[in-house]
Structures are given as structure tokens and as C-alpha cells.
Amino acid sequence: MIDAVCTYGGERHIFSILKFQTLSESEIEQFRPFLMCPVCKGKAYYRKKSSDGKAACFGSRYHIAGCDEGSLSTQREREVSHSREVNQIIASADVISIDFLLSKSIKQTKDRPSRDKQITAVALNPKAYSNLKPENINQLDAKAKPASNIKTLGLDKILNSLMRGSDLAQSTTLIELDVGYTFKAKNLFVNFADAEPCDSVKQAKPKMYWGTISHLDKELDWLNPSDCNDVGILLSKYKSAILSHFNISEPRQLEGAGIIVFGKCFWNAKKTRKIIELWNAERIFISVLEE
Ligand SMILES: [Zn+2]
Structure with missing residues (x-):
């Protein structure tokens, strides 16, 4: 995908990858959860330039069958x-x-x-x-x-x-x-966009939440889905086990990854954000993009 549509703030704006990567870091963090494929409107992700020189890019795990942007791999x-x-x-x-x-x-x-x-x-x-x-x-x-x-x-x-x-x-x-x-x-099976939080972790019944990852925080404690903007997957407790299991050495590898986790969904204290807490380090699968 050379271009992606950004719907941040309810407006529709087309970014080329060249333009998007020159935005400030804070703008990128702001806009990246609102990206979609310009052809099929599948939720899209932005991947930063890698430390070993792979170019920044847009992509989507959700292109519909027949979308011209969804190259066959x-x-x-x-x-x-x-x-x-x-x-x-x-x-x-x-x-x-x-x-x-x-x-x-x-x-x-x-x-x-x-x-x-x-x-x-x-x-x-x-x-x-x-x-x-x-x-x-x-x-x-x-x-x-x-x-x-x-x-x-x-x-x-x-x-x-x-x-x-x-x-x-x-x-x-x-x-x-x-x-x-x-x-x-x-x-x-519940897509992140359909997650219904309980008031507390104690009340929540575990389900299998799935979707794709848009981006992470610097400490890799939180995974933010592309599917919606109000869910955070709390990774911190099992971070080292999970990252080493899936051979993840830098956050970029998780940008655009598919993920399914067994966990509980509940509100944060201010009820502004839904938290998904993992059940353990085993009941999770991450489908890292194969380049
Ligand atoms: Zn598409």
C-alpha cells in the first residue's frame, strides 16, 4: 500500500507513505490507529523503518478478497x-x-x-x-x-x-x-472492536479476544489494536516470556501482527479505556508479518 486513508477526527485524509513517515512522532502516534486501505477500507497499520534498514510501510491484514492493494503472499x-x-x-x-x-x-x-x-x-x-x-x-x-x-x-x-x-x-x-x-x-471469540468490559477484573469472564496490533508503547507494556482505539492489551506481566517465544526483538515486528489472546476485559478506573488482561503466557498466539 503506497497510500492509506486516515479518518482521524472524523475527516478523511489520504497520506502517502513518504508523507506519513515525515510526520512528527506524536502525529504518527495520533493518526496510526485511524488508518485504512483506500480501496477496501480494511483496517490498516503503519510500520516504522526497521533498525536494519527496511523501509517504513502501510499495510492491512484485513484486505477483502480481490482488493487490488492486497497482494498475494x-x-x-x-x-x-x-x-x-x-x-x-x-x-x-x-x-x-x-x-x-x-x-x-x-x-x-x-x-x-x-x-x-x-x-x-x-x-x-x-x-x-x-x-x-x-x-x-x-x-x-x-x-x-x-x-x-x-x-x-x-x-x-x-x-x-x-x-x-x-x-x-x-x-x-x-x-x-x-x-x-x-x-x-x-x-x-470476540474481535477487539466488540469487547464489552466489566467494571472490574474480578467480574470479567475470560474470552478469546482477537484482531491485529497497530502499535505499542515504548516499554512494550501495552499492545494497541488496529481494530478500535479504546482497547489496550496489558502485556507487561508476561512480556519477556511472550516476546522471546515469538522471537520479537523490536516493537516494529508487532506492528501489523495478528493476535489472539485468552483474557479478561474490564474498564480502567476512569472508564475511558478498556483493558484486556492476559490469562497466562501460554494462551496467546501472535501472527507476525512475514516479510
Ligand atoms: Zn484493501
């Missing part, structure tokens, strides 16, 4: 194929079980046991798993979900399919987070 093709795959799974499965380890590093997937249900048990509670023999896990499953057709998905496919507009966001298919704990997909 391996990453986008993969997202589209994940969206199709998830749609097929929704059509056939009674329950979709989320495997929080499936989307993690290759090193882990190599070592993990082959049975999906064992992995879920490990993800839930490593201690519990060490006490359970495989036959016990089977009993547990049989008790919780008799005769269900269960499919397992990793967070990467779930996020990609949500970003590419799969049926998942509206689906009544049951999603299993922990053994025996299921939620209808449409009640569980």
Missing part, C-alpha cells in the same frame, strides 16, 4: 486456506478442542505425544497429566463427551480464519478450552 494464501479448513471443520465437528501447544514452536511439536487428547491434558495441567495414564484420560473423555465428533485446532488456524472472515465468529459450534469446559464459538 504465502502468508495470505495460508490464511485463506486456514479459513476454508476451519469452515469445513465447523460444518462437520460437534466440538472443536483448542490445542494451545499446536501453534507453538516446532521444537515442542516434535517432542509432543501423538494423541491430541494427551496434549490437551498437558496444556491444561502438566501436573495432572503426570498422574494420569493414557487409559485414564480415555475414561475422562468418554465421561465428558459421549459420542461427540471432536476436532482439534491450534490458535494459529483459529486466528487466521477469524482474520479472513471464516464462519467461526458466528458459529454455534462448541469450543472446548479445557476438558469438559465448552463455549459456543460465537460467545467465545
